[in-house]
Amino acid sequence: MTSSASLEDSALMAENRKRTAELGMWIFLASEALLFGGLFLAYFVYRYSFPQAFAAGVRENDLILGTINTIILMLSALFMTLGILAAENDNKKSSLSCLIMTAFLGLTFLGIKSLEYSHKFQHHLYPGGVFMPEKNWPVGERIFFGLYFVMTGVHALHLLVGIGILAWLIFVLSHKPRVRDSTVWLYTFGLYWHYIDLIWIFLFPSLYLLGRFG
Amino acid sequence: MNEHPDKENYLMAGYGWRSWFLTTDHKRIAILYMLSITFFFAIGAFFALLIRLELLTPAGDFVSSATYNRLFTMHGIIMVWFFLIPSIPSVLGNFLIPLMIGADDLSFPRLNLASWYIFMLGGIFTLISILFGGLDTGWTFYTPYSSSYASGQVLNAGLGIIISGFSSILTGLNFIVTIHKKRAPGLTWGRLPLFIWAHYATSLIFVLATPVLAVTLLLMIVERTLHIGIFDPSLGGDPVLFQHLFWFYSHPAVYIMILPAMGVVSEIVPCFSRRKIFGYKMMACASLAIATLGFLVWGHHMFVSGQSVYAGIIFSLFSFLVAIPSGIKVFNWVATMFRGTITFSTPMIYAFGFIGLFTIGGLTGLFLAALGMDIHVQDTYFVVAHFHYIMVGGAIMGYLGGIHFWWPKICGRLYPKGWPGLSALLIFIGFNLTFFPQFLLGYMGMPRRYHFYPEEFQALHVLSSAGASILGVGYIFPFFYLAWSFFRGPRAEPNPWRATGLEWKTESPPPVHNFDQTPIVTEDPYSYEEKP
Amino acid sequence: MVSSPKNFLFLFLGLAGLTLATSGIALINLGGMNFPIAILIACLQASIIIYYYMHIQSAEILVKIFAVGTLLWLSILILLTFNDYFSRYWTTNPSLWP
Structure with a gap:
């Protein structure tokens, strides 16, 4: 393939690369939407079938920890965006510190999630093994907690993978002289990171809010 | 353009493990896929052989019931996910899409290689599940049997399928972005070969349906x-x-298996009729319509499951609708041939086989879409025959036709005369002998997934097994003559079929970067009538 | 459009505020209104993320088509399945007809 080295051409090629990566990432996110969509479908079907059991399950979830976690994720999205802006301005130090903050906040989210999980294990509210031996829980509550673990688990897995990729990006970028050339990578990854936030925005009301009053 | 045997083409650009297993060249990746799926096909065919051996006699005497359940399960899983779904897209699609649009590679070449590795990882999990005794849930994994009661390798097989699903998603993503972003100058959407349209539609299904399966x-x-x-x-x-x-994915999955084959037929028929395709726009729209409507019909697999009959009515209605674009395609292929100059080359024989057998398979699908009729034939051999007519009579014939059509392009050599025609004939005869009796068996009440049956069904089962052996022989021949052709066949020129399409304008085999100069497209596709 | 750090800070504060609001509202018994309000706030937050953080308005038209298509396909999955669940007992229990 021939390519001339004019400035205009290279700008065009950079724009083309960005558009290609952007399209690719959005298509990937479309597939992710259907992935979580299957889980939400199961959730809605059983909420429809067992409204009281699901309400009881929601009440068991810690609202304060959930709210804090939601805000943490949104803060991480803010830092991700700031990191990208700084990179576009070729401010390497600022960009990397924002990205590190983003990863740190992601880890904090996971930390709080593990705290919630351990609370549940203590109360035997986990699927498999001895499940809720003490009380007579309504039918469907077991399904609620099963779905709770699967949905937040799949979400957490996506977050973990995101943190891993972010760590790798931070490592690679810290060894590059100029951050400005890598904005396409950051921008494309940023779409994925915001998407994780997006999924949580719908997970949060489903698992922590809806039906607190039955 | 004369081809120079010593000029560097993609096959000769680099030897050794690394140049093949770390390649990002879409053509080499296509070859890797071709070898992998051929391997899986052999395994799936072996299970089919055992199944048909058992069904020769009414008593369940060759294998136990538990083993038989494992046989048809493994046959289904391997054939669906590790042969049919990747076959045309990952082999012919990978090889041809960049060539047909005048690009040097796909948009994300390294992702393409990753797709192959992910596919192989999924395959390894599934092979492990076979080695440790397999599973007996049926390829459909219905609950609560698979989730509560089945023993066996459900976990490993399930993981293998999930992993191979990610390979599909990434391939579909790659194809969509490539077709949008890397078309040569002048190649507008209205000039794209129908093979590309078919793969675009298929890729949409890959991306939207496969995650739900996972x-x-x-x-x-x-x-x-x-x-x-x-x-x-x-x-x-x-x-x-x-x-x-499950069926939200698996019904669109059957369109994943057939749409690319339809794309192949749409390339072969105009070439060997020397006429442009009849109704190009409708063919392109029909591919998209099949992909779209295919998402609305999944409940027709569940008419007797306990699903609401009102939902059944809606699914039945949509199932009738989705037959329309398929019918349009069949009509247009036949109309293309009208007053054409037909050459009965091997690809054309496969194309004819496809059109006839797909029509039968498709029409029997309409019987199944009708609620009342379905209650009678659901879970019988009628269903088995229906989907094998489409999958084997349709998709596999499309795959073989495509392999033969583009063989000169892929390896720069011609296959021998005589043997391919004989194979195609054996496949056609063997196929019909195997599966037509199964329509009759199903209608008379022979249930599927049973290995013992009443005496009166034996004659038809014997016919079916006899046909299967002929079919098997027909499939074995290409292994040998294509391998021979790869190493010792006569050299092919760039365009031995005098076909239209950008892929024929470069050498056979193509150079690593496909085109020496980016082609510029100025004419409509299938311009056969200007060059008789 | 929005490309200054200050604007993104305000967006974050807005999102956080909406989160606190939706959590607070969940603690008040509004009967049947709890569900739609929570969903509405979630959709509002999602729109903010998609428009501003994910820059969909500056993306090419193809991306917008894919985003809309995704929503459409999700609704096919959910609505057509619920088609079964809503109508399952209509034959045995005609009082369930809408």
Whole structure:
């Protein structure tokens, strides 16, 4: 393939690369939407079938920890965006510190999630093994907690993978002289990171809010 | 353009493990896929052989019931996910899409290689599941059997399928972005070959349907290991929900298996009729329509499952509608041939076979779409015959036709005369002998997945097994003559069929970067009538 | 459009505020209104993320088509499945007809 080295051409090629990566990432996110969509479908079907059991399950979830976690994720999205802006301005130090903050906040989210999980294990509210031996829980509550673990688990897995990729990006970028050339990578990854936030925005009301009053 | 045997083409650009297993050249990746799926086909065919051997006699005497259940399960899983779904897209699609649009490679070449590795990882999990005794849930993994009661390698097989699903998603993503972004100058959407349109539609299905399969099998595995109750009726779960989720993917999956084959036929028929395709726009729209409508019909697999009959009515209606674009395609292929100059080359024989057998398979699908009729034939051999007519009579014939059509382009050599025609004939005869009796068996009440049956069904089963042996022989011949051709066949020129299409304007085999100079497209596709 | 750090800070504060609001509202019994309000706030937050953080308005038209298509396909999955669940007991229990 021939390519001339004019400035205009290279700008065009950079724009083309960005558009290609952007399209690719959005298509990937479309597939992710259907992935979580299957889980939400199961959730809605059983909420429809067992409204009281699901309400009881929601009440068991810690609202304060959930709210804090939601805000943490949104803060991480803010830092991700700031990191990208700084990179576009070729401010390497600022960009990397924002990205590190983003990863740190992601880890904090996971930390709080593990705290919630351990609370549940203590109360035997986990699927498999001895499940809720003490009380007579309504039918469907077991399904609620099963779905709770699967949905937040799949979400957490996506977050973990995101943190891993972010760590790798931070490592690679810290060894590059100029951050400005890598904005396409950051921008494309940023779409994925915001998407994780997006999924949580719908997970949060489903698992922590809806039906607190039955 | 004369081809120079010593000029560097993609096959000769680099030897050794690394140049093949770390390649990002879409052509080499296509070859890797071709070898992998041929391997899986052999395994799936072996299971089919054992099945047909058992069914020769009415008594269940060759294998036990438990073993028979494992045989048809493994046959289905391997053939669907490790042969049919990747066959045309990952082999011919990977090889041809960049060539047909005048690009040097796909948009994400390294992702393409990753797709192959992910596919092989999924295959390894599934092979492990076979080595450790397999599973007996049927390829459909229906709950609560698979999630609560089945013993066997459900976990490994499920994981293998989930992993191979990610390979499909990434391939589909790659194709969509490539077709949008890397078309040569002048190649507008209205000038794209129908093979590209078919793969675009298929890629949409890959991206939108496959994730639902992944999450469904995940839920089944979680249910199996942690008993959360989503598919267990005693804990409030609904097994039919599994079926909704499973078929939401698996029905569009059958369109993944047939749309690319239709794309292949749309390339072969105009070439060997020396006429442009009849109704190009309708053919392109029909591919998209099949992909779209295919998402609305999944409940027709569940008419007798306990699903609401009102939902059944809606699904039945959509199932009738989705037959329309398929019918349009068949009509247009035949209309293309009208007053054409037909050459009975091997690809054309396969194309004819496809059109006839797909029509039969498709029409019998309409019987199944009718609620009342379906109650009679659901879960019988009628269904088995229907989908084998489409999958084997349609998709595999499309695949073989495509392999033969583009063989000169892929390896720069011609296949021998005589043997391919004989193979195609054996495949056609063997296929019909195997599967036509199964329509009759099913209609008369022979259930599927049973290995013993009443005496009066034996004659038809014997015919079917005899046909299967002929079919098997027909499939074996290409292994030999294509391998011979690869190493010792006569050299091919760039365009031995005098076909239109950008892929024929470069050498056979193509150079690593496909085109020495980016081609510029100025004419409509299938311009055969200007060059008789 | 929005490309200054200050604007993104305000967006974050807005999102956080909406989160606190939706959590607070969940603690008040509004009967049947709890569900739609929570969903509405979630959709509002999602729109903010998609428009501003994910820059969909500056993306090419193809991306917008894919985003809309995704929503459409999700609704096919959910609505057509619920088609079964809503109508399952209509034959045995005609009082369930809408």
